[in-house]
Amino acid sequence: MGNSMTKSELLAELYGRLPTFRERDCMDAAGVIIDTMSQTLVEGGRIEIRGFGSFGLKYLQIILIG
Secondary structure (H helix, E strand, C coil), X not given: CCCCCCHHHHHHXXXXXXXXXXXXXXXXXXXXXXXXXXXHHHCCCXXXXXXXXXXXXXXXXXXXXX
């Protein structure tokens, strides 16, 4: 299902691309973004990142046969 990236890998990428930022600042920024996105999904919201994609949760009804 494609490539995935861990939070640690994301932080390393941010820190590598933003060398003028302190590592702690990159960690804080990524944490805020991930926490905000997670909370939005938990609350039933939808996330749209222009030029990238959108995220949302779908709940499917389970049908038990038997």
